[in-house]
Amino acid sequence: MKMTFKKTLGMLGTAMVLGLVLAGCGNKNADNSVKKIQDKKTLVVGTSADYAPFEFPIMQNGKKKIVGYDMMIAQKIADDLGVKLKIENTEFPSLISELKNNKIDLIMAGMVSTNERKKAVAFSKSYYTVENVLLVQKKDANNFNRVSDVKGKQIGAQQTTTQESIAKSQLKGSNVVTEGVLTGLTTELSQGKLSGVVVENEIANNYIRQHPDKYAIAKVKLTTPKDQRSVNIAARKSDKALIKRVNKQITKLEKSGELDKMFKKAEDLQAKSSD
Ligand code: ARG
Numbered sequence: 001m002k003m004t005f006k007k008t009l010g011m012l013g014t015a016m017v018l019g020l021v022l023a024g025c026g027n028k029n030a031d032n033s034v035k036k037i038q039d040k041k042t043l044v045v046g047t048s049a050d051y052a053p054f055e056f057p058i059m060q061n062g063k064k065k066i067v068g069y070d071m072m073i074a075q076k077i078a079d080d081l082g083v084k085l086k087i088e089n090t091e092f093p094s095l096i097s098e099l100k101n102n103k104i105d106l107i108m109a110g111m112v113s114t115n116e117r118k119k120a121v122a123f124s125k126s127y128y129t130v131e132n133v134l135l136v137q138k139k140d141a142n143n144f145n146r147v148s149d150v151k152g153k154q155i156g157a158q159q160t161t162t163q164e165s166i167a168k169s170q171l172k173g174s175n176v177v178t179e180g181v182l183t184g185l186t187t188e189l190s191q192g193k194l195s196g197v198v199v200e201n202e203i204a205n206n207y208i209r210q211h212p213d214k215y216a217i218a219k220v221k222l223t224t225p226k227d228q229r230s231v232n233i234a235a236r237k238s239d240k241a242l243i244k245r246v247n248k249q250i251t252k253l254e255k256s257g258e259l260d261k262m263f264k265k266a267e268d269l270q271a272k273s274s275d
Helices: 005-029 033-040 069-081 092-100 162-170 182-190 201-210 240-255 258-273
Strands: 042-047 056-060 063-067 084-089 132-137 154-158 175-179 196-200 215-217
Touching: 033 042, 033 069, 033 240, 042 069, 042 092, 056 258, 063 069, 069 084, 069 240, 069 258, 132 162, 132 182, 132 201, 154 162, 154 182, 162 175, 162 196, 175 182, 182 196, 196 201, 201 215, 201 258, 240 258
Parallel strands: 042 084, 154 175, 154 196
Antiparallel strands: 056 063, 132 196, 132 215
């Protein structure tokens, strides 16, 4: 077949345009965040394992293992991607920078999707809802009924959490003490070094279930701002394909009723394992 110069040019042009269009589509619909994880065969999830039943350590065959509701969901996501799960345990305040510095792929740490954090990371759909309470010693169960009762008292809250901002803005007149690890604060509460610790309801319930003689929820009412109620998984903003995949998994677990079951299972696991 004889090709004219004009025809050849025309075909080349069409091929080029087609190529550009295809390349464009690829970029728009899929980043390589999922592929990257599959290539390294591991999903790295960052957490702060001081937050039962969401994440906490247990001893298994003489080895420390991090388990909990978040970790069960993390395992499902890793299974869906066909990769191994690696858990990176660190203090809550460093999680967002670890994510931004590519040290971890996702944050699963009972983290709520505040407007402030939304500027820095992308969040999945919500998989749990929380509100805040003041955890006190059992003997003080009826001593903190209104904000004026905490005046001059030492109140704990984990650093950089929504509990820190709630304690500072709502428990006016108290001295808010912050630490990177929540369990340090609750120990101090049990020793009477703190009068109360602001925590989320499920965390408080968990402490009370473990030690009904030690802890109670105070009557003072705290307000949980709307943007501080939904617990979500965080990913880098650029990792759109990964978020999409994560959302699909959450929807699936939600619909099948597995999310509820896993939460219950995490609570039972904690009840059995702890001191
Ligand atoms: N939900 C609160 C927040 O996002 C506290 C989360 C603390 N998580 C933890 N694993 N210690 O600020």
